[in-house]
Amino acid sequence: MDNNKKTKITKVRKNSEGEITDVMTDNGNIYSIDQAIMMAKDNAIQGVNVGKSRNGREFLRSNPNDSENDNLDNLPTF
Structure with a gap:
């Protein structure tokens, strides 16, 4: 999918x-973390990927870069 x-x-x-x-x-839609993980797997969200913890649970994480400002934990809350 095109980044645009x-x-x-x-x-x-949280x-x-x-x-x-x-x-x-950015379009104002709200998704559960499970929905967002599925969307990331479908390559529908930019800047994130799906990781897997030691216990096998999947989680969403920001793509690695030089900035911590866009890490999911550092984003504003709603």
């Missing part, structure tokens, strides 16, 4: 443990 058509995560919602539970994209 991909959406980008701009804000996140639970009381600080885990990201939902994301908001």
